[in-house]
Amino acid sequence: MRRHVTAYGFLSAALVVFAVFSWYPVVRGVVLSFQQVNFVTSPDWVGWENFERLFADPLFAVAWRNTFYFTVLALVIGFGVPFLTAVVLNELRHAKGYFRLLVYLPVMLPPVVTALLWRWFYDPGPGLFNSVLRGLGLPTSQWLDSSGTSMISLVLVITWANMGAATLIYLAALQTIPGELYEAADLDGAGLVRKVRHVTIPQTKFVIMMLLLLQVVATMQIFTEPFVMTGGGPEESTVTVLLLLYRYAFYYNDFGTASALSLILFAVLSVFSSLYLVITRRADS
Amino acid sequence: MKKSAAVLLGCVLVAGCGSGATDGEAGGKVVVNINGQPPQTQAFDRKVFDEDVAEFEKLNQDIDLVPHEGFMDPKTFSAKLAGGQLEDVFYVYFTDPAALIARRQAADLTSYVKDVPHYGDIKQELKDVFTADGKVYGLPTANYTMGLLYSRTNFTKAGLDPDAPPKTWDEVRAAAKKLKNAGVTGFAEYSKSNQGGWHFTTWMKSVGGDVARKDGDTYKADFNNDKGEEVLRRLKEMRWDDGSMGEKQLLEIGDVQNMMGAGQLGMYLAAPDNVAAIVNQFKGKYDDYGLAAIPGQKGTLLGGEGYMVNPKASPEKIKAGLKWIQWKYLNPDRLEHNLRVYKDRGQPVGLPIPPIADVWTGEPRKKQEELKGEYATMPVKNFQAYVDGSDRTKGSLEPPQAQQVYAILDSVVQATLTNAAADHAALLKDAETKVNAVLAQVK
Numbered sequence: 001m002r003r004h005v006t007a008y009g010f011l012s013a014a015l016v017v018f019a020v021f022s023w024y025p026v027v028r029g030v031v032l033s034f035q036q037v038n039f040v041t042s043p044d045w046v047g048w049e050n051f052e053r054l055f056a057d058p059l060f061a062v063a064w065r066n067t068f069y070f071t072v073l074a075l076v077i078g079f080g081v082p083f084l085t086a087v088v089l090n091e092l093r094h095a096k097g098y099f100r101l102l103v104y105l106p107v108m109l110p111p112v113v114t115a116l117l118w119r120w121f122y123d124p125g126p127g128l129f130n131s132v133l134r135g136l137g138l139p140t141s142q143w144l145d146s147s148g149t150s151m152i153s154l155v156l157v158i159t160w161a162n163m164g165a166a167t168l169i170y171l172a173a174l175q176t177i178p179g180e181l182y183e184a185a186d187l188d189g190a191g192l193v194r195k196v197r198h199v200t201i202p203q204t205k206f207v208i209m210m211l212l213l214l215q216v217v218a219t220m221q222i223f224t225e226p227f228v229m230t231g232g233g234p235e236e237s238t239v240t241v242l243l244l245l246y247r248y249a250f251y252y253n254d255f256g257t258a259s260a261l262s263l264i265l266f267a268v269l270s271v272f273s274s275l276y277l278v279i280t281r282r283a284d285s
Numbered sequence: 286m287k288k289s290a291a292v293l294l295g296c297v298l299v300a301g302c303g304s305g306a307t308d309g310e311a312g313g314k315v316v317v318n319i320n321g322q323p324p325q326t327q328a329f330d331r332k333v334f335d336e337d338v339a340e341f342e343k344l345n346q347d348i349d350l351v352p353h354e355g356f357m358d359p360k361t362f363s364a365k366l367a368g369g370q371l372e373d374v375f376y377v378y379f380t381d382p383a384a385l386i387a388r389r390q391a392a393d394l395t396s397y398v399k400d401v402p403h404y405g406d407i408k409q410e411l412k413d414v415f416t417a418d419g420k421v422y423g424l425p426t427a428n429y430t431m432g433l434l435y436s437r438t439n440f441t442k443a444g445l446d447p448d449a450p451p452k453t454w455d456e457v458r459a460a461a462k463k464l465k466n467a468g469v470t471g472f473a474e475y476s477k478s479n480q481g482g483w484h485f486t487t488w489m490k491s492v493g494g495d496v497a498r499k500d501g502d503t504y505k506a507d508f509n510n511d512k513g514e515e516v517l518r519r520l521k522e523m524r525w526d527d528g529s530m531g532e533k534q535l536l537e538i539g540d541v542q543n544m545m546g547a548g549q550l551g552m553y554l555a556a557p558d559n560v561a562a563i564v565n566q567f568k569g570k571y572d573d574y575g576l577a578a579i580p581g582q583k584g585t586l587l588g589g590e591g592y593m594v595n596p597k598a599s600p601e602k603i604k605a606g607l608k609w610i611q612w613k614y615l616n617p618d619r620l621e622h623n624l625r626v627y628k629d630r631g632q633p634v635g636l637p638i639p640p641i642a643d644v645w646t647g648e649p650r651k652k653q654e655e656l657k658g659e660y661a662t663m664p665v666k667n668f669q670a671y672v673d674g675s676d677r678t679k680g681s682l683e684p685p686q687a688q689q690v691y692a693i694l695d696s697v698v699q700a701t702l703t704n705a706a707a708d709h710a711a712l713l714k715d716a717e718t719k720v721n722a723v724l725a726q727v728k
Contacts, residue, residue, distance in 0.1 A: 038388045038389055038390055039363055039366045039367035039390070040366065040389055040390055040596045040597065041389060056722065058719055058722075123532070123533050124532040124533055124534075125531060125532035125533050127533075142703060144535065145532075145533070145534045145535060145702075145703045146703055146704065147700075147703070147704070230477070230535055231477040231478045231535065231537070231695075232695075233476065233477060233535055233695060233696065233699040233703075234476075234534070234535060234696075234699035234700060234702075234703040234704070235696050235699055235700045235703070235704075236696050247692065250359070250360040251359070251360075251479070251688050251689075251692070252688060252689060253359065253362065253363050253384065253388065255363065
């Protein structure tokens with residue numbers, strides 16, 4: 001019994017922290033979504049008004065479209081690159097540690113530092129990329145300064161900054177694959193592509209699926225990079241849902257509408273999180 | 286989901302913190318929390334502020350001032366108010382009062398201001414910034430209009446006369462071209478963080494237009510017209526036809542100040558406080574910069590600062606707070622003392638910034654002008670074009686729902702500066718629809 005008391009003691013600390021910093025805010029956020037507050041007088045209950053204001057805002061649709069576009073681009077570029085990098089790293093026979101460190105290094109940079117660094121890379125004038133392109137006699141790009149290339153430019157930054165962690169997870173998964181499977185594939189005459197397709201991918205599919213869902217959840221909350229690098233521009237091409245939420249809360253001081261948007265985002269992300277739970281449970285069983 | 290939970294948590298913590306202004310009395314004294322105290326890094330300003338606090342408390346034994354560093358930041362304002370951390374007397378830019386009044390986040394001072402000495406000598410248009418439906422919610426303490434800040438050094442380098450800055454937008458374009466040929470960016474303009482919309486508004490006023498007009502009881506967008514087209518055309522000409530605005534866009538004030546401080550820029554639109562900011566930040570010289578009136582001079586954006594009072598403050602705190610504001614910032618009887626302090630300690634006197642607050646009419650204004658000439662310590666002629674032009678140029682205020690309007694107009698400026706083929710008519714029409722939707726919410 002005493003052992004249980006100790007266990008419940010430890011558990012209660014966690015429960016209190018979760019209740020105060022996680023569950024209460026979620027409940028309070030839901031309530032705020034139906035209120036207008038000025039923090040001086042009592043909150044006004046406004047029904048669905050905050051949601052109606054959101055749906056009437058032309059930026060609402062733009063922000064969701066941009067967020068989904070970003071997510072798709074991040075999956076196409078940011079999902080495949082770490083996997084391929086992990087496969088290549090797994091095949092290396094020399095300087096393994098050095099290359100792993102190299103791949104992981106950007107993860108250790110604070111996101112704002114990364115964003116500011118890349119802002120200079122992307123500078124259409126004396127920036128690194130255009131200087132190199134000019135030096136090679138190739139056409140330059142406006143990068144962040146064009147609505148056509150701004151989003152993909154952000155995706156490249158995020159892929160570079162975050163691929164290290166995903167690569168290491170893939171690498172760990174790859175190393176759990178029994179070597180005899182590859183030997184059997186070799187005996188059957190399989191080349192590299194067929195080995196990846198018929199051995200590597202099936203053997204790591206749970207990890208791939210989990211990382212995919214985690215990446216969807218993370219990329220749909222993209223904020224720091226557009227906030228620091230573009231402010232949502234040019235021409236609103238990089239206004240994401242979280243950036244719009246930030247504007248409502250901290251530019252317009254409209255916490256009710258900000259909470260309403262947060263609630264919608266919460267609902268959308270819950271779908272992906274539920275899928276994640278289902279898959280991890282299936283993997284466990 | 287971590288970030289959305291964090292934002293939700295932020296909103297909730299803001300909503301859920303304790304409430305109430307700071308405790309009222311200590312040892313029989315009225316305790317008043319004030320902000321606006323300069324940081325330690327601005328040693329001179331900090332010293333003057335602290336000396337003033339000590340002197341005020343000596344003169345008013347029943348008041349205990351508790352100074353706090355910093356100014357009102359719209360991003361943290363609600364959190365401080367909800368958490369009971371908002372000062373009793375807080376600093377605001379002219380951009381802020383309208384929204385704070387609409388949200389009932391400032392104390393009604395109507396019955397108190399009649400006892401504020403010299404209140405009647407303050408410019409009416411500045412008092413209007415803090416007035417709604419006949420009620421007064423704050424006091425203006427400084428005022429400026431937007432002008433053209435230029436690098437005298439780069440003007441000389443480009444073969445331009447630094448004593449004859451551009452007066453029209455055509456002259457700005459011609460000067461920007463010469464500056465570009467001299468190897469620096471001729472003219473820079475903001476287009477990010479709502480600052481593009483803010484400056485677009487200034488441009489509109491300079492060509493005789495505005496971004497919003499009163500239409501009966503409500504407001505309507507007023508930039509989808511030949512004036513709006515003119516502004517975008519002029520920006521396009523400099524950006525794309527002449528290439529005199531540099532390649533990098535999506536700039537904001539910090540970027541442009543850096544460019545000017547680093548000697549890479551010729552001109553940009555700015556208020557006088559930018560000169561001091563650049564000189565202080567980059568250890569430059571006032572001789573290197575000049576300030577001219579807004580090009581076109583058909584109108585300009587009126588800016589400034591003032592103080593408001595916490596809506597949770599008690600009547601005693603309100604009275605004591607107003608006494609401090611008047612004594613420190615709106616006191617014609619201390620004008621000469623303030624100027625002498627600045628001059629004796631080797632600080633610049635002569636720029637239209639503190640300690641010279643351009644808020645007065647009548648006798649205080651006359652007295653201030655006389656004293657300013659007497660105590661000037663810096664090349665006032667470098668800024669004379671601004672002073673002369675500003676006197677002739679009518680300043681007017683920002684539109685209602687300014688930040689939301691600016692956010693929409695940011696896109697118009699961004700498109701013009703980042704897309705050579707931008708369809709200006711379509712941009713203005715689209716922005717007009719969006720701005721009208723925002724203005725329709727103004728009550």
